[in-house]
Amino acid sequence: MxxxxxxxxxxxxxxxxxxxxxxxxxxxxxxxxxxxxxxxRPFTSVLDRIFYGSKDVVFSPYGEHWRKMKSICVLHLLSSKQVQLYRQVREDETAQIIRKIQEANGSVVNMTDLLVTLTNNLIARVASGKTYGFQHTVHRIANATTRFFVGNYFPSFTWMDRLSGLLREADEIFKESDDLFEGVIEEHVNKKVFGIKGHDLVDILLEIQKDKSTGFELERYMIKAIILVTFI
Structure with a gap:
């Protein structure tokens, strides 16, 4: 063409x-x-529903809010210093994968499953301190974002997405992920009660939320949006 x-x-x-x-x-x-x-990025109804009204750092429209969210991620979450702090986590999870391969004793090993597990566990421990069961929710979100929504291209036909159940499914996925990350935040707010140790990304975000000197109010749903994007 x-x-x-x-x-x-x-x-x-x-x-x-x-x-x-x-x-x-x-x-x-x-x-x-x-x-x-x-x-x-183009606006889509499913992403807007799942990613907190597109208030995360990936799907948020370019502007002051996006710049603040990007600054938080770059300076506090993804800096070289932070990456080095989690070196032990990377080494621990990699060692576990190597042990699983050794325990196979020469039999067939599904490396795809092992590498997916490694990636999920690494992100979970760095972001939230332990290996939460995020895989199912992440898989549902990934599937939903690749579906064809008529309303994204023909807004007057959005009723077709509602009739087909796609919008209801997106709302259910949002509820599932929101409840999951709400629980993660609650555990970190009450670390002593839940026995959460270490200092992870959720802790950093909660500290930023308390810091009023930044001039930017990091609301709770924004914290959940950042955690969600981290996994996705």
Whole structure:
């Protein structure tokens, strides 16, 4: 198509305009020169429902709120210092995977399952202090975000998504994940009661929430949104 119509192709998918870029020069103009104009992700009803009204750092519209959320993630959660602090966690989880391979005694090992388990356990321990059962919820969210929602392209036909049960399913997934992360936060607020040890990402977010000098009010649902994005 690019040979016939050129490096920029405009498509209209329902009410959603799509621009296809197929040259390095055009991509540079969009991604570097005019990146702010094209920085927002497309709005979708399922993402807005699951990710707290798109108030997380990934799907939030470009603006002051996004800049504050990004600053929190970059400076407090993903800095090189924080990464080094969790070196022991990485070594522990990797050692467990190696032991499982050794215990197989030469029999067939499903490396995909082991690596998924390793990734999930690493993120869970770094983010929340222990290996919570997040896999089921993450899997449901991943499946929901890849489904075709008619209303995203034809807003006047959103009733079809409601009729098919897709919007109800998105609301159920949100309720499941929100309850899960609410429990995680409660455990960290009452660490002594629940026996939570160490200092993880949830603790850091709760400290930022208490710090009034930042000039940014990190609300509880924003903390849950950051934790959710961390896993996704």
């Amino acid at each position: 690019a040979k016939t119509y050129g490096p920029l192709i405009w498509l209209q998918l329902g009410s959603m305009p799509i621009v296809i870029v197929s040259s390095a020069d055009a991509a540079r103009e969009i991604m570097k020169t005019h990146d702010i104009i094209f920085s927002n």
